[in-house]
Structure formats: structure tokens, C-alpha cells
Amino acid sequence: MMAYWLLKTEPESWGWDAQVKSGAKGEPWTGVRNPIARKNMKAMKKGDLAFFYHTGDEKAVVGVVKVVREAYPDPADPAWTLVDVAAVEPARKPVTLAAVKAEPKLKDMTLVRNSRLSVQPVADAEWKLIRKMGGMG
DNA sequence: GCCAACGTTGGC
DNA sequence: GCCAACGTTGGC
Numbered sequence: 001m002m003a004y005w006l007l008k009t010e011p012e013s014w015g016w017d018a019q020v021k022s023g024a025k026g027e028p029w030t031g032v033r034n035p036i037a038r039k040n041m042k043a044m045k046k047g048d049l050a051f052f053y054h055t056g057d058e059k060a061v062v063g064v065v066k067v068v069r070e071a072y073p074d075p076a077d078p079a080w081t082l083v084d085v086a087a088v089e090p091a092r093k094p095v096t097l098a099a100v101k102a103e104p105k106l107k108d109m110t111l112v113r114n115s116r117l118s119v120q121p122v123a124d125a126e127w128k129l130i131r132k133m134g135g136m137g
Numbered sequence: 138g139c140c141a142a143c144g145t146t147g148g149c
Numbered sequence: 150g151c152c153a154a155c156g157t158t159g160g161c
Contacts, residue, residue: 008159010159034143034144035144055158055159055160056159056160059159059160097160114142114143115142115158115159115160116142116143116144116157116158116159117143118158
């Protein structure tokens with residue numbers, strides 16, 4: 001069963017363009033230091049898809065990535081976990097946080113409910129709707 | 138720049 | 150083990 005996720009990042013430190021440049025081989029998703037986020041990363045399976053979300057000024061889903069390597073210890077600190085993700089496709093139209101909040105069907109999204117969690121699960125229905133809103137897939 | 142929400146730390 | 154104090158995140 002494929003699962004869906006949402007990964008948050010500050011575009012100044014690691015943004016969509018950088019993700020695209022890293023290619024199909026993918027890149028470690030580093031810096032997660034939250035136990036719930038770690039638990040979510042450990043639940044990811046190869047082939048799972050995730051929204052790539054820019055925090056800061058943009059606050060929008062800007063693309064989709066896929067998990068290309070499942071959870072493994074962070075070499076910088078083995079108590080923590082990394083997965084590798086690779087860019088799949090950009091959003092034709094970024095789906096802003098404002099748009100998500102304006103959509104009643106998305107009011108229970110973790111993005112809305114717990115804005116601080118950097119690695120979140122996304123429900124199937126939420127996934128489909130946001131993909132549609134962003135002109136993806 | 139502020140502050141709400143959330144996590145962590147450390148004294149007890 | 151509790152909880153007050155503090156630090157961080159991220160939206161506004």
C-alpha cells in the first residue's frame with residue numbers, strides 16, 4: 001500500500017531547484033530532529049510519494065518527490081534517521097498554504113493542524129485534491 | 138518583529 | 150515523574 005507524505009523545507013537552504021538538480025538518484029533528507037517526524041520517516045517505503053513544501057515567504061507545495069531509499073541512520077548523528085528522495089514533477093501552479101486553508105476538505109490536514117511538524121502523513125483524498133489543485137499528475 | 142504552538146531541559 | 154522555564158519553528 002503506497003503512502004503519501006509531506007516534507008517541509010526552507011527554500012533558502014534546500015529548495016525545489018536543488019532537489020531537481022540532485023537528479024533521479026536522490027538526496028538525503030537531512031536535519032530532521034523531531035521524534036514524530038522521525039517516526040514518519042521510518043514508516044516510509046521505497047516508492048512512496050511526498051509533497052515538497054516550501055516554508056518561509058512561499059508557504060506552498062511546489063512539487064512531488066519519491067522515496068528512493070528507506071530510512072537509515074544519519075551519519076552525522078546515528079540517533080536520527082534519513083531517507084533519500086528524488087524529484088518527480090513540479091507543481092504547474094504551487095498550492096499555497098492559503099489555498100489549502102481556504103479548502104474545507106483540507107481543514108484536517110496536519111499542515112493546518114500542526115504547522116510545525118516537518119514530516120507529515122497525507123491522506124489519500126488530500127493527496128488527490130492537492131495534486132489536482134497544483135496541476136500535477 | 139511578534140507570538141502561538143510545540144518540544145526539550147533541568148530542578149525538585 | 151512533574152512541570153516551569155526556556156528555545157525553536159513557522160505563520161502572520
